[in-house]
Amino acid sequence: MRIRIKKKFGKVLIPAIFMALLRLWGIGTGNLLFAEPGQGAGPIEPRHGGTEARRHKEPTEPIKLKKLSALTAYPIVKFNGVAAEVASSSDTEIQAKVPVGAATGPISVETSDGNLKLGAGDFQVVTHPSAPFNNGAREKGKALSVPANSSMAFSPKSGKPGDVVTITGDFPTKSSMLKxxxxxxxxxxxxxxxxxxxxxxxxxxxxxxxxxxxxxxxxxxxxxxxxxxxxxxxxxxxxxxxxxxxxxxxxxxxxxxxxxxxxxxxxxxxxxxxxxxxxxxxxxxxxxxxxxxxxxxxxxxxxxxxxxxxxxxxxxxxxxxxxxxxxxxxxxxxxxxxx
Known part of the structure; x- marks a missing residue:
């Protein structure tokens, strides 16, 4: 199969076939709630005459979750049970965003096939200047405040499938309908x-x-x-x-x-x-x-x-x-x- 990329007005315009391939490969799809402004998003919904009001979300920043090993299926990250956008995923790191409306509650990571579930207590803080933990510290059961528009990075330190240990954070809660x-x-x-x-x-x-x-x-x-x-x-x-x-x-x-x-x-x-x-x-x-x-x-x-x-x-x-x-x-x- 040949993919043709057309150059026009100094711009690379991606043909529809490439967009179709992106969807075929699963990019930007899945059972996720996507944040809109600022820091990455999934599929773009077309406008159809303004017939429906859509949920408008605040800008949110990535939280990085570093994995001990490769997951067997696409990861799902949730904050207080609300699915977050997974901006990227590799064998060693997941990048996710705090969704608006998550409120205060647990962070969890699981896979779409249910083979692995990690609670937030299974992550250690590795980078963030305002974090209450030292970089590399291993903490469990300690409250962690995550303000809106801030980023936090974690890496898993322990746990096995089925383990759920939570870490509490303060997340953006404001949400509105955008016509x-x-x-x-x-x-x-x-x-x-x-x-x-x-x-x-x-x-x-x-x-x-x-x-x-x-x-x-x-x-x-x-x-x-x-x-x-x-x-x-x-x-x-x-x-x-x-x-x-x-x-x-x-x-x-x-x-x-x-x-x-x-x-x-x-x-x-x-x-x-x-x-x-x-x-x-x-x-x-x-x-x-x-x-x-x-x-x-x-x-x-x-x-x-x-x-x-x-x-x-x-x-x-x-x-x-x-x-x-x-x-x-x-x-x-x-x-x-x-x-």
């Missing part, structure tokens, strides 16, 4: 061509253009910011048209002071996709509220599951999403709120 605006899609199709949008019960009824839920609505705040009245997110109205690497993009947003606020951040891929306007093109965004948006690539904070050197972007020429190396230079539009 998505309608896509703006107004055209209907059958199997091959444009058609008048069908009526209820007709053939091909139920596609995106049949629904107008949460119509896009913005407010120009007059201070260089725009409020999305559907998602309540506040956006930087005009970017500076400077290309940045993914790391530089996050740093830029974190240092931004605009509209009297300094809590700006790089948007998640779902947040960034939410301002795509399918009625517009070149760029696919509401130019009345984002007047100098480029018809180009804009970084999101979301990395590709199991490939943390890749991150998702929105291509505002057509409004589609894809991913690229984090070392590439793309534009940046910052956001605040929503957490």
């Amino acid at each position: 998505l605006p309608d896509t703006g899609q107004t055209t209907c199709y059958d199997n091959s061509v444009f058609i008048p949008c069908p009526s209820t019960g007709g053939d091909f009824y139920g596609q995106d253009a049949n629904y107008t839920i949460n119509p896009p609505s913005y407010t120009d705040n007059g201070d260089g910011t725009v409020t999305d009245n559907v998602t309540t997110l506040v956006w930087q109205q005009k970017d500076d048209a400077i290309g940045r690497t993914w790391d530089e993009a996050g740093t830029y947003c974190g240092a931004l002071s605009l509209g009297g606020y300094d809590d700006w951040r790089l948007p998640s891929i779902n947040e960034l996709e939410s301002i795509v306007d399918s009625r517009a093109r070149i760029p696919s965004i509401n130019a009345a509220y984002f007047p100098n948006a480029n018809s180009s690539f804009y970084w999101s904070s979301t990395t590709v599951a199991n490939f943390t050197s890749l991150a998702w972007y929105v291509y505002f020429y057509y409004g589609y999403i894809n991913f690229n190396l984090e070392s590439d230079s793309d534009y940046v539009l910052c956001v605040r709120g929503g957490n």
Whole structure:
């Protein structure tokens, strides 16, 4: 089988066959709850006319769990029973993220086939400047506070299948529902061509253009910011048209002071996709509220599951999403709120 990679506009565009192979290999799949902004995510859910509200999650940082030996199946990491995103896994280390809503409770690691279960007491702290343990210390049954937006690393020190010893941590608990605006899609199709949008019960009824839920609505705040009245997110109205690497993009947003606020951040891929306007093109965004948006690539904070050197972007020429190396230079539009 040949995989063709097409170079266009200085960007590596990954063909659909490669995306299919990623799913075939199980990358980004499994019974996991995926964190959205900031530090990696699994499969990206497509927008379908804003017909459903989605759970919006706070940024969370990785917790590293080093394994004694290889697991026999894909690992599942849970915090207080809530499944976490496993960003990467090897024979010696699992990287997972604290899920929003986990509250205070036990950390556990198990495999999808149930052959191995490790409790948090079976891990030792190996790296973290604010950890209450010394690096390399072996502790069991001692409370460990894990603040939001912090990282912690553990390695297993003992235990056998079935052993569960817990270590208590304080985890992010804030959670909210994020509505998505309608896509703006107004055209209907059958199997091959444009058609008048069908009526209820007709053939091909139920596609995106049949629904107008949460119509896009913005407010120009007059201070260089725009409020999305559907998602309540506040956006930087005009970017500076400077290309940045993914790391530089996050740093830029974190240092931004605009509209009297300094809590700006790089948007998640779902947040960034939410301002795509399918009625517009070149760029696919509401130019009345984002007047100098480029018809180009804009970084999101979301990395590709199991490939943390890749991150998702929105291509505002057509409004589609894809991913690229984090070392590439793309534009940046910052956001605040929503957490």
